[in-house]
Amino acid sequence: MNSIRNRIQNTLIGMILVVGVFAAIMFLVNQLNVYQNQRIIQTMTMEYSIISMSDNLIKTYNNAGKNSGNMQFFSEYRTIKENLLNVIILLKTRIVSEESRMLLLGVEHTANMVISECDAGLKEIKAGELQNFSEHFAQAHKENEFVQSNTATLLQKELEYLSSTQEKSQQLYFITLITSSIIFLFVIFVMIIYASNFSKQLINPIENLTKSVEQVAAGKMDVLINQELINQKDEVGILSRSFEMMVINIKDMITKLNYSNIQITNSKDALEKGNTELKKLNQFMVDREIKMIELKKRISELEKSSMQQGKI
Amino acid sequence: MTTSKLEWDEKYSVGVQQIDNQHKKMFDTINRLIELLASKPTQSDVDSIVKALVEYKQFHFKTEEDYFDKFNYEHKEEHKAKHREFNSKLVSLIDLYKEDTIALAFSLVNFLEDWLIDHLMVEDQKYIECFRAHGLK
Numbered sequence: 001m002n003s004i005r006n007r008i009q010n011t012l013i014g015m016i017l018v019v020g021v022f023a024a025i026m027f028l029v030n031q032l033n034v035y036q037n038q039r040i041i042q043t044m045t046m047e048y049s050i051i052s053m054s055d056n057l058i059k060t061y062n063n064a065g066k067n068s069g070n071m072q073f074f075s076e077y078r079t080i081k082e083n084l085l086n087v088i089i090l091l092k093t094r095i096v097s098e099e100s101r102m103l104l105l106g107v108e109h110t111a112n113m114v115i116s117e118c119d120a121g122l123k124e125i126k127a128g129e130l131q132n133f134s135e136h137f138a139q140a141h142k143e144n145e146f147v148q149s150n151t152a153t154l155l156q157k158e159l160e161y162l163s164s165t166q167e168k169s170q171q172l173y174f175i176t177l178i179t180s181s182i183i184f185l186f187v188i189f190v191m192i193i194y195a196s197n198f199s200k201q202l203i204n205p206i207e208n209l210t211k212s213v214e215q216v217a218a219g220k221m222d223v224l225i226n227q228e229l230i231n232q233k234d235e236v237g238i239l240s241r242s243f244e245m246m247v248i249n250i251k252d253m254i255t256k257l258n259y260s261n262i263q264i265t266n267s268k269d270a271l272e273k274g275n276t277e278l279k280k281l282n283q284f285m286v287d288r289e290i291k292m293i294e295l296k297k298r299i300s301e302l303e304k305s306s307m308q309q310g311k312i
Numbered sequence: 313m314t315t316s317k318l319e320w321d322e323k324y325s326v327g328v329q330q331i332d333n334q335h336k337k338m339f340d341t342i343n344r345l346i347e348l349l350a351s352k353p354t355q356s357d358v359d360s361i362v363k364a365l366v367e368y369k370q371f372h373f374k375t376e377e378d379y380f381d382k383f384n385y386e387h388k389e390e391h392k393a394k395h396r397e398f399n400s401k402l403v404s405l406i407d408l409y410k411e412d413t414i415a416l417a418f419s420l421v422n423f424l425e426d427w428l429i430d431h432l433m434v435e436d437q438k439y440i441e442c443f444r445a446h447g448l449k
Contacts (some may be wrong), residue, residue: 278352280415281349282414283415284349284414284418285350287418287422288316288346288418288421288422289316291425291426292316292318295425295426298426298429298430299433301325302430302434303433306362306433306437
């Protein structure tokens, strides 16, 4: 049965779903934006660390040269070198923009130059040949400046990218907000029209039925209930059918009552007629008794007069 | 319910058995009608007995009048006039109560009794001598 209760429930569920979906979309867009920004900032931090690592690398190389034979600087150098290479590999997977990717390749190239210069120097130190130490250091220092300048350029590009991404995501956010608002307003509009239609559908039959009920209340039992109401498959339909049944039953009762009233009137008339006849008969009897007394008086008078005539 | 009846008495006799019998019969019929009226009669019961009474009355008048003519009774025209007067009163009564048989029956009984007593004790007494003189008993 397509009951009124079900329709109201479905409408409410529909409204809650629409509002929920738009809230979820807005939340997701916002979260995506925050995540993107965080990722870009992390990437930039990593890029920035290349500068210090490259600096540390040549410092360690210098220390290793000055304190030749101290293995601590060798292992420190290896760690820094591995970290630097790892960061560059990791950055390759994280960098998205094509321009930054090209700049990263430049950074990698110059970093490799620094590393190969220092590696070559360290190899000679291990072999005890210290004559080229300063030359390698000066070369590495020069390459390090390129690393630094290239990384700075990369950072600048990344900043520009971040700024453009933020702008884009802000635009996206704005577009989503506008679109969502428009769709939301449209849905609300549709809902209002639906609710108005629905209430008309609900109220019109009730008003219709109310008219019939008022007529019956005013005593007009020959009221006709709209056939559409009777056929309706909801609570109003049930109400209309019950009401129709009630009117039929009342009519039936009235007919029965009228019939018994007629019967009572008939019996009353018959009784009254009988009574009248009885009264009439009684009156005749009483009149007759009076008349008999007079008649007997007359008989004795006549008797007397005939006796007198007889005497004469 | 019971009501007084008028019973036959020798003082009503005209000394002629045939005519006395007819008078007795009329007393009887009137009394039967009175009894019937006292026992809530139906219209048709009353109707039939009233009709019988009226018919018998006419028959009785004819008997008397035949003797008047036969004996050439001196007051015969006067007496016949009484009979006609009775008949016209009867007709007017029947006409008056044609809608109500029971009322008709009552007024008929009262009228018949009054008339019968007067007639028997006054008019009929007059022809006794004439009838006797012609040998009627």
